[in-house]
Amino acid sequence: MRRMRLGLVMLAMAAAMGALRQSPAASPLDAAFAKYWDANSPADAARAAANIVRTAAPFEEVHARLQRGRVYTKTPPTGSIRGRRGRFEYWLNVPPSYDAARRYQVRFQLHGGVMRPDASLRGDGAVRLAGAEQIYISPAAWSDAPWWSETQLDNLRSILDTVKRAYNVDENRVALSGVSDGGTGAYYVAMRDTTPYASFLPLNGYVLVLRNPELAVGDMFLNNLRDKPLFIVNGGKDPLYPVDLIEPSLVHLNSGGVSMVYRPQPNAGHDTSWWTDVKEEFESFVRTHPRTPLPDTLTWETSDTHTWNRAHWLIIDSLGTTPGDAREMPDLNRSLGFEVFRNGKSGRVDLARTGNTVTAATRGVKEFTLLLSPDQFDFGRNVTVIVNGRTAFDALPEKSVATLVKWAARDNDRTMLFGAEVKIRP
Secondary structure, eight states, X not given: OTGGGOOHHHXXXXXXXXXXXXXXXXXXXXXXXXXXXXXXXXXXXXHHHHHHHHTTOOHHHHHHHHHHOOOOOSOOOOEXXXXXXXXXXXXXXXXXXXXXXXXXXXXXXXXXXXXXXXXXXXXSSXXXXXXXXXXXXXXXXXXXXXXXXXXXXXXXXXXXXXXXXXXXXXXXXXXXXXXXXXXXXXXXXXXXXXXXXXXXXXXXXXXXXXXXXXXXXXXXOGGGGGGSOEEEBXXXXXXXXXHHHHHHHHHHHHHTXXXXXXXXXXXXXXXXXXXXXXXXXXXHXXXXXXXXXXXXXXXXXXXXXXXXXXXXXXXXXEEOOOTTOOSOOOOXXXXXXXXXXXXOSOEEEEEEEETTEEEXXXXXXXXXXXXXXXXXXXXXXXXXEEETTEEEEEEOOOOOHHHHHHHHHHXXXXXXXXXXXXXXXX
C-alpha cells in the first residue's frame, strides 16, 4: 500500500536519474538533459533548460533528444492511485499491465454536481464509465473551483504534466470527457485550452449553461470549438438538458464547421444507463481521432492576451483594430441576428498553412506569434506569412536552441517542438 502512494514526482526523478546512470562518463549535454528530465514541473524544467543552452549543443542534437523524450522507470505503481496538487486531489488509474516502453492513451473524466461545497475527492478510485485499456484521470471540482474556472484549467494542465513525467503518455491521445456538469465543463475547456487535447466528449452536458451570468465564466468563443472533434450524448427524458433543448445549439455548431458525432438516447434521463450500448463507439471515436500536434489549419479567439490566448502554434499577443482587418469572418457567436454569448472586446485569427506559406485572416488583433516547428516547416527556406491579403513576413526562420527548450519545457510534449518564433503585426 505504501508503494501505491509513492509520489509521481519521485517516480519522474527516479526515471531521470536512471537515464544518467546509463552513461558512466556523462557529457555536459548528458548531464544537462538529466537535470532537465529530473524537473518536477514546467517551471523547474525551464530553469534546467538553461543548462542545455549553455552547452552550445547543435540544434539538431537537442531536437532529436527532445523527440526521444525521457527514459521511464519500468516499475511505477499501477491500479488506483490517489494524487494531490495543492488543494486539488485526483484519482489516477493505471492498467495493471502498464509497460513503460509503450505510449498510453489518457482519458480525463470530469464528474457532475460541481456546485456542492465539499472539495473532497469522490469515490473509491474505481473507474466510472470504464472502457479501453488506458490511463484514467478523475479530478475533483466543487463550488469554489468548478470546471468552468481558470483555476481548473490550470489544475488539469498541471495534473497532465505530472502524469507525463512519471508515465509514458501518448501526447496525441489525451481525451477529455465529462458527465452532466462535467460535460458542460468539457465544452468550456475546449473553448479555452484546446492544445493538450485530442477530442472532447461531453455527456449529458449543455454548452449554453455557460451563458448563465451567475456562473461568471467570462467570455466564451464558440468559434474555438472548430479546432477539435466532439462526441456528444444527451437523453431524451433528461429533466435538465433533454435532446429537444440542446439539439438546436448542436445544429448551429455543426452547420458552422464544428466536427461532431451526436448520439441522442431517446429513453434516457439524466444518467448514463446507455453506457454499455455506446461504449464501443465512444472508444472507437477516441481511437480514430488522435490529436494533430501541428495542425495545418487553426482558428482562435480570445479577449485575454495573458493566459488562454494560444492554440498549438498560434499565440494572440495584442488586441486592437487595424485598417486591414478581415471584413467577413463566419461567426458562431451570431445566431438569428443575436449574440449567443455577450462577450467583450476580442481578437481572432484564422490561419492555414501550405508548405512554408501561412495565410491568415485576422480581426481585432494587433500582434500575434507563430511558433515554427522543424517538423512542420522547412527551416532552410523562407517562411511567408500573408495576413488579410498582404505579406506581413517573408524571411528565413531563425532557429534557436533557446526557443526549442523554452517551449519544450512548457509543453512537455515530444511531438510538438518549436525551434523559432515569428512575431506578426497585421
